[in-house]
Amino acid sequence: MKKLLLGNEALAQGAIDAGLSGVYAYPGTPSTEITEYIQRSKLAKELTIHSQWSVNEKTAMESALGMSYAGKRAMAVMKHVGLNVAADVFMNMSVSGINGGLVVVVADDPSMHSSQNEQDSRFYGKFAMVPMLEPSNQQEAYDITKYAFDLSEKYSLPVLLRMVTRLSHSRAGVNVGNSIKQNNIHLPKNATQFSLIPMYARNRYNYLVNIQSDILENSENSYFNEFIKGPNTSLGIIASGIAYNYLMENFESGKCPYPILKISQYPIPKKPIKKLFNTCKKILVLEDGYPFIEEAISDFLGENRNVIGRLSGAIPRVGELNPDNIANALGFDIVIDENLPKVVSGRPPELCVGCGHRDLFDAINKLKTETESQQVFGDIGCYALGALPPYNSIDALIEMGASITMAKGAADAGIHPSIAIIGDSTFTHSGMTGLLNAVIEKTPITVIISDNSAIAMTGAQDSSASGRLIDICRGLGVEENHLKVITPLHKNLDQNIDLIREELNYNGVSVIISQRPCVQLPKEKKDKLKKIKNVSLN
Amino acid sequence: MKTNILLAGVGGQGILTIAAILDTAALASNLHLKQSEVHGMSQRGGAVQSHVRISDTKIYSDLIPQGKADMIISVEPMELLRYLPFLKKDGYLITDSNPFLNITDYPELEELYTEIKSYPNHILIDAKKIAKDLGNSKATNIVLLGAASSIIPLSEESLKQAIKTLFQRKGDRIVTKNIDAFNKGKEIATETVS
Numbered sequence: 001m002k003k004l005l006l007g008n009e010a011l012a013q014g015a016i017d018a019g020l021s022g023v024y025a026y027p028g029t030p031s032t033e034i035t036e037y038i039q040r041s042k043l044a045k046e047l048t049i050h051s052q053w054s055v056n057e058k059t060a061m062e063s064a065l066g067m068s069y070a071g072k073r074a075m076a077v078m079k080h081v082g083l084n085v086a087a088d089v090f091m092n093m094s095v096s097g098i099n100g101g102l103v104v105v106v107a108d109d110p111s112m113h114s115s116q117n118e119q120d121s122r123f124y125g126k127f128a129m130v131p132m133l134e135p136s137n138q139q140e141a142y143d144i145t146k147y148a149f150d151l152s153e154k155y156s157l158p159v160l161l162r163m164v165t166r167l168s169h170s171r172a173g174v175n176v177g178n179s180i181k182q183n184n185i186h187l188p189k190n191a192t193q194f195s196l197i198p199m200y201a202r203n204r205y206n207y208l209v210n211i212q213s214d215i216l217e218n219s220e221n222s223y224f225n226e227f228i229k230g231p232n233t234s235l236g237i238i239a240s241g242i243a244y245n246y247l248m249e250n251f252e253s254g255k256c257p258y259p260i261l262k263i264s265q266y267p268i269p270k271k272p273i274k275k276l277f278n279t280c281k282k283i284l285v286l287e288d289g290y291p292f293i294e295e296a297i298s299d300f301l302g303e304n305r306n307v308i309g310r311l312s313g314a315i316p317r318v319g320e321l322n323p324d325n326i327a328n329a330l331g332f333d334i335v336i337d338e339n340l341p342k343v344v345s346g347r348p349p350e351l352c353v354g355c356g357h358r359d360l361f362d363a364i365n366k367l368k369t370e371t372e373s374q375q376v377f378g379d380i381g382c383y384a385l386g387a388l389p390p391y392n393s394i395d396a397l398i399e400m401g402a403s404i405t406m407a408k409g410a411a412d413a414g415i416h417p418s419i420a421i422i423g424d425s426t427f428t429h430s431g432m433t434g435l436l437n438a439v440i441e442k443t444p445i446t447v448i449i450s451d452n453s454a455i456a457m458t459g460a461q462d463s464s465a466s467g468r469l470i471d472i473c474r475g476l477g478v479e480e481n482h483l484k485v486i487t488p489l490h491k492n493l494d495q496n497i498d499l500i501r502e503e504l505n506y507n508g509v510s511v512i513i514s515q516r517p518c519v520q521l522p523k524e525k526k527d528k529l530k531k532i533k534n535v536s537l538n
Numbered sequence: 539m540k541t542n543i544l545l546a547g548v549g550g551q552g553i554l555t556i557a558a559i560l561d562t563a564a565l566a567s568n569l570h571l572k573q574s575e576v577h578g579m580s581q582r583g584g585a586v587q588s589h590v591r592i593s594d595t596k597i598y599s600d601l602i603p604q605g606k607a608d609m610i611i612s613v614e615p616m617e618l619l620r621y622l623p624f625l626k627k628d629g630y631l632i633t634d635s636n637p638f639l640n641i642t643d644y645p646e647l648e649e650l651y652t653e654i655k656s657y658p659n660h661i662l663i664d665a666k667k668i669a670k671d672l673g674n675s676k677a678t679n680i681v682l683l684g685a686a687s688s689i690i691p692l693s694e695e696s697l698k699q700a701i702k703t704l705f706q707r708k709g710d711r712i713v714t715k716n717i718d719a720f721n722k723g724k725e726i727a728t729e730t731v732s
C-alpha cells in the first residue's frame with residue numbers, strides 16, 4: 001500500500017512496523033513530526049506504544065535505554081543540538097550496549113533553517129563508535145528504520161539514524177509493509193553490562209573496540225551502500241544520504257555517466273571507496289552537513305589524493321546541498337542566480353499578533369531606557385525573536401537553559417541588572433538546575449519565565465511546566481517575597497514595569513512568571529489549561 | 539511529463555493546503571510526487587515556500603532546481619517575486635493581488651504589479667475578494683488553485699476529489715464552499731487569460 005508521508009512520518013511508520021514499544025523525545029525542528037506521527041497513529045495506540053514527550057533529550061534517551069534494558073525496542077528522537085544535551089548518555093550507552101533494539105534518531109539542520117548551528121551528527125556516531133544510517137529518500141527512511149532495529153540487536157549497540165531537514169520535511173508516496181510483533185520483556189543475560197563501574201566498563205569498552213572491524217565489514221556489504229557503475233571514469237562520485245537525489249537530478253536520462261558510491265550506512269565503507277579510487281582519476285564527495293567523508297578519505301587515501309567537495313571548495317563549505325550547487329561541482333554551466341527584483345524586501349519571522357511575549361518585551365524595553373547597564377540573556381523558543389527588530393530586547397542567546405546561568409555569570413562579573421528570559425518548557429528542560437545554583441549563591445539576578453503554557457515554536461506541544469512553575473521555584477528555594485506572577489497584557493504595562501523594576505533592584509534571586517497562554521493554542525488545549533488549576537500567589 | 543510547482547506565501551496563508559491537495563490528487567492519479575515544505579520558526583509570519591514536483595517518471599530531488607519551475611503560485615504578490623530565480627523561461631506566475639502587510643518596508647503595490655505584468659504568462663487576480671464574495675475568505679488559496687488548474691497536469695476531477703477528501707472532516711458545507719472557490723478561480727483565470 002502506498003501512503004503519502006513526510007520523511008519523518010515514513011521513519012515513524014517504519015519504527016512502528018519494526019515492533020517499537022516506546023518513543024522518547026523532546027520536540028525540536030526538524031525532528032518533531034516523528035513523535036507526533038506515533039502519537040496520532042491508531043495502530044500505535046492499539047499496540048500501546050509509549051509516545052509522551054520527555055522533559056528534555058537526556059531524559060528521553062535514558063528512558064529509551066531503560067526500555068531497551070527491559071528487552072523491548074525503543075527509539076530516542078531529537079534535533080541535532082538536542083544530541084548535545086543527551087551526549088552523556090549517548091556516549092556511555094555505546095559502551096554499555098543495549099538489550100532490546102535502540103535507535104537514536106537525530107535530525108540535522110544544514111542551512112540552519114530553524115537552529116543555532118549546522119553541527120553534523122555523524123561525528124557523534126563516529127565518536128561513540130556505533131553503526132550509523134542515513135536514508136536518502138522517504139522510502140528508504142521507512143525501510144532503513146526497520147533495518148536499524150535489527151542492526152542494533154545484532155551488535156547489541158545503539159544505532160544512530162541521521163536525518164536532514166529536507167528529507168524530514170518532504171513528502172512522497174511510500175510503500176508500507178507488514179509490522180512485526182513487539183519484543184516481550186526479557187532482561188539482559190549479563191546484567192553487569194549495564195553497570196558502568198570501571199571494571200565492567202573496561203570489558204564493555206574492549207567489546208566495542210574489538211567489534212569495530214565487524215561493524216565496518218557489515219557497512220561495506222550493506223544493501224544500503226551501493227556501488228553503481230558508470231562508463232566515464234574521469235570522475236568518481238561519493239554521494240551520501242539525500243545528496244544522491246540532488247546528484248541524480250542533474251541527469252535527465254536518470255543515468256549518471258560516472259561511477260557512484262551511494263552511502264547510507266556507516267562506518268564509512270573503506271573497500272568500495274578504494275575501488276572507486278582505483279578506477280577513477282578524481283573523486284567528488286557530496287554530503288549534506290560537514291565534510292565528514294571528505295575529510296576521512298582525504299586522510300586514508302594519502303597525500304596524492306585528488307578529492308574534491310566542501311573542503312576543496314567545489315561545494316560551498318556552509319549551507320545545505322541542492323541540485324544547483326551540485327551541478328556546479330559537476331562542471332555544468334549553470335549560473336546560480338540570487339538576484340531578485342529590487343522591489344522584493346525581506347520578511348523575517350516575527351512574534352504572532354497578540355502574543356504575550358510582545359507585552360513582556362515592551363516592559364523590558366521601557367526599563368532598558370532607565371539604566372545603561374541592563375543586560376538581557378534570552379533563550380530558545382518563540383521569544384528568541386525578541387532579539388530582532390522591532391524589539392531588540394535580548395542581548396545574548398546561546399542554547400537551551402543558558403539564559404539563567406549566563407545571567408548568573410554576568411552578575412558574578414558585576415553586571416546589574418542581569419536579567420534572564422526563559423520559556424516555561426525551556427525552564428524545565430534545562431533551566432531549573434541553573435536557578436538552584438543562583439539561589440544557593442544568592443546571586444543578584446532576575447529570572448523572568450515567559451510562560452505561554454506550551455512548547456509553542458514547534459507546534460504547541462504540552463509543556464511539562466504547566467501549572468507547576470510556582471511549586472518548582474519554591475522547591476528550588478526562591479524566596480516567597482521575590483516570586484511574582486504578572487499577566488503580560490497591554491493594559492497592565494505600567495503595573496508590570498513597576499513590579500519588574502522593584503525586583504531588578506533586589507540584591508538576590510527574583511523570579512517573575514509572566515503568564516499568558518500562546519494565542520496559537522488549539523481550543524482543546526486552552527480548555528485543558530483552564531482545568532489545570534491556575535497558579536496564583538494571592 | 540514532469541511538472542514543478544513552487545508555492546509561495548507567508549506562514550499561515552494556506553499554501554500547505556494547496557500542496558496537500560496537489561499531493562493527494564497526484565497520488566490518486568498514480569503519479570510520482572515529491573513535496574518539500576517548511577516547518578518551524580519561519581512559519582511565524584515569515585516567508586514560506588513549498589516545492590511540489592509531479593511526474594510520470596521517477597523524481598529524485600526534493601527541491602526544484604533553479605530555472606526549472608513551470609509555475610509559481612503565490613498567495614501574496616511580493617512573495618511571488620521572491621522565487622523568480624526558480625521560474626522557467628515562459629513559466630507561469632499566478633498570484634493574489636492583495637499584499638500581506640507585516641513589514642514596514644513593504645514596496646509600492648503598483649511597482650509589484652508592473653514587475654509581475656512584465657512576464658507574459660501571469661495571472662494576477664483579486665482572489666481574496668472572490669473568496670469573500672463566495673462567503674469564505676479563508677478559501678483564497680483554493681481560488682488560486684482553481685486559477686492555476688488548467689496548467690496543472692492533474693485532472694480537474696482528481697483535484698476536486700482531493701479537495702473533498704481533505705475538507706470532509708469539516709463538513710459538507712465547507713467542502714461545497716471550497717469547490718465553489720475552485721470553480722470560480724478557474725472561470726476568472728480563463729477570462730483574464732483569453
Ligand code: SF4
Pocket residue numbers: 350351352354355356357382383452456457518519520521582
Ligand atoms: S506561537 Fe504562541 S508563543 Fe509563539 S509567537 Fe505565536 S503566540 Fe507567541
